[in-house]
Amino acid sequence: TFTAPVTGKYQLSVALRIEAVDTAPAYYQIKIVTSNRTFESTYAPKFASDPDYFTFTQSALADMDSGDTAHIAIHQHSGGTAQSDIAATSWFSGFLAC
Numbered sequence: 001t002f003t004a005p006v007t008g009k010y011q012l013s014v015a016l017r018i019e020a021v022d023t024a025p026a027y028y029q030i031k032i033v034t035s036n037r038t039f040e041s042t043y044a045p046k047f048a049s050d051p052d053y054f055t056f057t058q059s060a061l062a063d064m065d066s067g068d069t070a071h072i073a074i075h076q077h078s079g080g081t082a083q084s085d086i087a088a089t090s091w092f093s094g095f096l097a098c
Contacts, residue, residue, distance in 0.1 A: 001071045002094050004064040012039075012094040013059040014072050017087040021054045022076070023047045029075040030058045035068035053087065061097060070094065 004010060012032050027044040039060035045051075062070065072092050076084060 001069050002092070004066055004068045004070075004096075006096065007065045008063075008096050009098045010062050010064050010070070010094050011059065011097045012062055012070055012092075013057075014090075014092045015055055015057050016072070016074060016090045017053055017055045018074075019053045019085045019087050021045065021047070021051050021084055023050050025076045026078045028056060029073075029077065030056045031073040031075070032058055032060050032062070032070060033073055034060075034062045034064060034070045036063065036065075 014030065014032060016030060023045065027042050029040050029042050031038055031040040039058065039062070041058045043056055045054060064070070
């Protein structure tokens with residue numbers, strides 16, 4: 001969880017490396033959830049077989065007040081197994097842009 005130290009616009013970015021991706025779900029959603037708004041990207045991977053890994057990315061320019069928070073969420077929709085793991089090489093970053 002990131003907490004904005006001052007009011008402003010923050011550039012937030014995430015890259016989630018998912019290992020053992022499942023082809024059965026209808027889609028995956030990657031979300032940057034802030035106190036004011038949720039930014040999401042939907043991916044519907046159509047792989048021929050379960051890949052060893054896949055990196056999902058998302059970024060947003062978020063208007064945040066001092067004390068507002070941001071965190072990352074991932075949703076695997078309808079079907080598949082719970083085999084997917086988030087790799088330690090995943091990252092989340094944010095900086096005060098203006």
